[in-house]
Amino acid sequence: xxxxxxxxxxxxxxxxxxxxxxxxxxxxxxxxxxxxxxxxxxxxxxxxxxxxxxxxxxxxxxxxxxxxxxxxxxxxxxxxxxxxxxxxxxxxxxxxxxxxxxxxxxxxxxxxxxxxxxxxxxxxxxxxxxxxxxxxxxxxxxxxxxxxxxxxxxxxxxxxxxxxxxxxxxxxxxxxxxxxxxxxxxxxxxxxxxxxxxxxxxxxxxxxxxxxxxxxxxxxxxxxxxxxxxxxxxxxxxxxxxxxxxxxxxxxxxxxxxxxxxxxxxxxxxxxxxxxxxxxxxxxxxxxxxxxxxxxxxxxxxxxxxxxxxxxxxxxxxxxxxxxxxxxxxxxxxxxxxxxxxxxxxxxxxxxxxxxxxxxxxxxxxxxxx
DNA sequence: TAAGCGTGGTC
DNA sequence: TGACCAAGCTT
Numbered sequence: 001x002x003x004x005x006x007x008x009x010x011x012x013x014x015x016x017x018x019x020x021x022x023x024x025x026x027x028x029x030x031x032x033x034x035x036x037x038x039x040x041x042x043x044x045x046x047x048x049x050x051x052x053x054x055x056x057x058x059x060x061x062x063x064x065x066x067x068x069x070x071x072x073x074x075x076x077x078x079x080x081x082x083x084x085x086x087x088x089x090x091x092x093x094x095x096x097x098x099x100x101x102x103x104x105x106x107x108x109x110x111x112x113x114x115x116x117x118x119x120x121x122x123x124x125x126x127x128x129x130x131x132x133x134x135x136x137x138x139x140x141x142x143x144x145x146x147x148x149x150x151x152x153x154x155x156x157x158x159x160x161x162x163x164x165x166x167x168x169x170x171x172x173x174x175x176x177x178x179x180x181x182x183x184x185x186x187x188x189x190x191x192x193x194x195x196x197x198x199x200x201x202x203x204x205x206x207x208x209x210x211x212x213x214x215x216x217x218x219x220x221x222x223x224x225x226x227x228x229x230x231x232x233x234x235x236x237x238x239x240x241x242x243x244x245x246x247x248x249x250x251x252x253x254x255x256x257x258x259x260x261x262x263x264x265x266x267x268x269x270x271x272x273x274x275x276x277x278x279x280x281x282x283x284x285x286x287x288x289x290x291x292x293x294x295x296x297x298x299x300x301x302x303x304x305x306x307x308x309x310x311x312x313x314x315x316x317x318x319x320x321x322x323x324x325x326x327x328x329x330x331x332x333x334x335x336x337x338x339x340x341x342x343x344x345x346x347x348x349x350x351x352x353x354x355x356x357x358x359x360x361x362x363x364x365x366x367x368x369x370x
Numbered sequence: 371t372a373a374g375c376g377t378g379g380t381c
Numbered sequence: 382t383g384a385c386c387a388a389g390c391t392t
Contacts, residue, residue, distance in 0.1 A: 059388040066378065066387085100376030103391075137390045157388045175371095202388055211386070212381075242385095243373095272375065315375055351377060374392085380385085 017221065018190040018197055024220040025200035028207070032064065033071055041196070049123040049148040050081045056140045057108055061101060064206075070099050081123070084109065085116035093275055093348035102276055102350070106269070107135025125149040147195035154185040155198035159205025165237035166209060169226035173238040209233075245313070250284040251293045251322040252310075252353075254360035255302065257330045257338060262357065262364075263298060264347065265336035272314070277348045279356055280336065284319055293322065298333065302326035308359050312352040319352065325360035 015023070029038050034055035036047045054074060058067040073095060078084040084092070089109055096105035111134045115123055123144070124130050131141035142153035156164075161174060164181045172180065190197055208215045216228050227233040255263040262279065269275045280298040294304050304324040312319045330338055339347060341364050344357065357364050 056388065061375090061387055061389055062377080063379070063387050098377075100378090101389085103375065104389090107390080135390065139389060143388070155388090158386085159388065199388090206388080274375090313377085315377090316373075372392100375390090377387100379387095381382095 016190070017188050017224070018192075020220045021200045021204065022190075022193055022196060025196055025203065028203070030203055030207075033068060033075075035199075046150065047148055049125075049144060051075065052148040053081075053111075053123060053136075053140070053144050054108075056143050057104055057111075057135060058099065060104060060140070062099065066099065070096070080121070081112050082116045082121045084112040085121075089275070090348060094277075094346060097276065097348045098351055098354075100351075102273060104135060106275055110134040111136065123148070125151070127151060127153045143198060146189075146198045150193075150195055152189055152191050152194045153198075154182060154189045155201070156182050156185050157202060157205075159202040159209070160185060160198075161237055162211065163201055163205050163209045163221075166214075166227035166233050167221055167225050169230055169236065171238060173240045175240070177237075245316065245318050246286065247318045247320060248284040248286060249288045249320045249322070250282045251288075251296065251324060252279050252281040252356040253297045253304065254279050254323065254325040254357055255299060255328045256325065256341075256361065257328060259330070260341045261330065261338035262341060262344065262361070263328075263333060263336055264339045265333075273350050273352075275348070276350050276353075278350075278353050281321070281356075284321075288322075294324070297324065297326075298336070299326070299328055299331065302328045310352070310355045310359050312355060314352075321352070321356055323356055323359040 026038065034047065034051045036045055055067065055071055058070055074084075077095065078087055087109070092109050093102070093105055096102065114133055115121060124133070125145070126149070127141045127145040130136050130144050131138070136144070139155065139157050142155040143157075145151035145153040146155055156178070161178070161181055164170070164184050165177070168184060170177055170180060204219070208219050212234065214233050216222055216225070216233060219225065222228060225233070227236050253263075264277050265280060267273050267276050267278050282293065282296040294300060297304055304326045307323050307325050310321045310323055312321065341361060344364055349357070354365060
């Protein structure tokens with residue numbers, strides 16, 4: 001079978017990779033809330049660095065679809081980075097609830113405060129300056145520098161890794177192969193429109209060079225792709241084997257007063273679900289210490305009723321949470337508070353906690369009929 | 371360097 | 382239907 005000879009990166013006899021990719025990008029522009037229109041871009045308008053940063057942090061390990069409503073909510077509530085810097089942390093955590101990876105929200109607030117206090121409310125316009133801020137790593141610093149400030153920064157995320165690993169048929173497994181791939185991205189990134197190039201690489205990975213069943217026939221790199229020439233693009237990127245997920249077990253306690261208030265408390269600032277709101281729970285351990293569960297209830301004298309199990313899968317373990325509920329009189333509590341069921345939606349409750357509460361109170365979080 | 375860190379969509 | 386995985390960062 002006749003194969004097309006791969007072109008070099010900047011072959012003299014045709015457009016470069018970057019030129020072909022940008023031509024594809026101009027034909028397939030995706031409208032996204034944090035992007036500016038191609039017309040505005042052509043007129044030399046730059047996007048708002050605050051919006052680019054906010055969207056990039058939200059998009060870390062998170063799909064565009066999941067981010068959209070959160071991005072709209074944050075932008076409406078805190079239109080500028082100085083607004084976010086001045087906001088109460090609890091409000092920010094509550095607004096982030098449900099999006100996951102809550103360290104991002106804690107760092108988002110810290111970063112906004114640093115920009116407001118140390119940079120006069122203006123984002124640094126270099127990769128290095130951005131990289132020094134909380135929650136901004138290799139990817140985000142390069143992405144904001146390129147997209148918001150037109151810097152020639154090499155942007156590599158999961159999409160770009162997939163595109164590069166296929167284009168060059170890189171057999172070495174991730175994450176060890178990252179430096180090799182990064183060098184390729186550096187080589188490809190143009191001085192003209194580096195931000196569009198970065199977004200184009202990510203769009204290509206998201207829409208054409210997909211993990212399963214890539215649409216190679218539509219790819220601007222189809223004549224150069226070594227993985228396609230080798231007839232098995234899906235084989236890339238090669239990844240290190242992942243560990244199996246352990247199971248942890250615990251119990252959660254939903255105490256309800258006759259007035260319809262639920263006992264809540266705040267988790268410690270660090271670690272899993274750090275700084276978020278929860279209903280009281282036991283520790284989550286490999287084995288349930290059978291028989292003594294109720295002894296760990298916040299109000300041990302209450303009449304606790306088992307009402308089912310919630311299974312929730314975190315990144316590195318599966319949680320089986322036995323749910324107990326009790327009708328209790330409103331008593332003073334050391335490290336918690338009583339929250340009306342109707343206002344639970346304003347709390348910084350992660351999804352697993354909402355599931356626990358709904359298991360005990362099926363009508364919680366139900367929209368009131370009008 | 372490897373492990374810890376959420377959630378929802380997809381096939 | 383369960384395994385995979387999405388615009389990663391921190392320690």
